[in-house]
Amino acid sequence: MLLTPGTPADARRRYKPVQNLINGEVDGVDVEMQVPTDYSAIRPALESEQAEIGMDDITLLSKPDIMDVYGTTVTGGSAFYFSLMLVQPGSDIQERTDIEGKEWAFADRLSTSGSIFALYTLQEAGLDIGDAPKEDPVDFDATFTDHDQALQRLANGEAVGATTWGGNGIPHLPEGTEVPDRVNENSSFLDTMGTETPQFEPIWWSFPIPKQPMYARSSWDSDKKAEIGEVLRNSDQDLIKQYYPEDYNEEELPFTTLRDTSLEDYQPIIDRMDTVGVDPAA
Template identity: 35%
Template sequence: MSDNRWSANRRTFVKTAGAGGVVGLAGCTGGGGSGDDGSSGDGSSSDGGTAGDTESTPTAQFILNPAEADVAIEEQYQPMFEYLESEVDVEIEPDRAESYTATLQAMRNDQGEIADISPSAVIAGEDILDIVGIRIAYGAAQYFSTTTTTPDSGIDSLTDLEGELIYMGDILSVSGTLVPLTVLQDAGLDIGNAPDGDAEDFDAEYSDHTTAREQMVQREDVMAATTGAFSSAPYVPQEQFEEMSQDFVDISAEYEGAGDEIESSGTELQLLAVSDPIPRAPLVTRSNWDDPVKGELEEAILNVSEDDLSHGEDYDGEPLWFTGVQDGTIEDYEMIRTVLDELGLEFQDLA
């Protein structure tokens, strides 16, 4: 098997609509458009300027990057929006992206001022993004990727996946695709030109974390799923993590809830691999956004508390997954750069 991990001629990695999902953004189709929640983007300028006359409240487009298809991310983020509007004289206009790439495209095309973004997009967009901070979950600034199968699949190890179909996350997802590919490669499987081409030793399909997990459970031809632990851990018995990864036990915010959904859902997963710790996704602002409100918003984001991000007792939807934001820089994501190097990938401008 050839080892292409440190090839001097790194491949150019471009996500297209045919290689992992629709590239698009709700509300970013010219003239502001309208978001998934029906709110109008009309009147907001591309540089976060004022809407209407000069006395109006400045607006900031907040691009939301959903990791899971079944989460109403605008509702999740509502406490954050309300907090920012209470701290800064600004109107937050949320826009849900349809993919990780769409989020980066929106920022590159001056269609967003703030973004919830993937760690991989930090490296891809370091020329146009400023890292505000790293999101933390219950004290943890790192998270994990998992590879799982079903108990009756007959798959007992990663090497058993040779010749099989694996369902992965978004093609730009660090925990759903990029890190798992390095894990599979380290196990001896030839990943070929995945994720922007075909793997040699297995087949792969791409979507989001929830879809990957559910397709594995529902389809007999899908032998494994690669997802963030936030998606898989509730269906994996806690003792499996204890046997496989002490780092996960010590660091992961998902450890305490591991296996909690098995009884109620009737779904149990079998753990095949756990990654090394991964830096959590950051919140970023657009580098060329030239407005005094930018600095005020960045300060407010870093000062947000767990109470500020809480929906309250009467809320019955999906809570916001992070509980705070800590200072971060591009250096915090060097691990991601290493992963891209191992995969022989580099990103081409998506604009």
């Protein structure tokens, strides 16, 4: 099972209940978790049959005919998450156009929430993004790392702002921060506000983005493939809780169950990839 690229130790800890769930509920299965170096490493691993299960939208959209979709992950009762842009409290950067001539920290170049959605909205605001995310933008400077490092660059003053996803960014917002209604209605991370330091302030939120899908490679010829899908779709909070490791922080949980979805649910992501010039099949 290939996890979302990021800090390996953190990713493995967060997904340990999912690993335990599958191993505990499906006889004869021993799931191992791997954290790819970046998103571009995922599809080759699936195509070469070095992995069976993945969970990111970019890879799914890049070649959907080689994947069987299990569904969209649900956490805290929501199947949606957000991309957001953060700055230091009191920053002069209060609007997207204020980024012009400054340095901005992004996550992985192919991250939906940490790169593509932000580049799309900056271009929509009138900034020249050049050939980003593949190359450097024109109207501002950019670094592409991962979600955690993007926030670290902001904290260290190496960038005037950072783009990340709600589960990573919302804990760094001061408790009681006002959010748009769409965020209030769809985010499952609002109760984590004020739990992480340093604290930042948001200047932009995306619309609700379908959370990451879980899928299996189509060439995986095993009756366990369908059985794993049934376990994931029929899971709930009570069941997954039985598989928490000792001292597990429930706020980190990236999964309680799956919502039945199709590629059509991810069309807004495809549209934004097209607009910023990212070909997922490339």
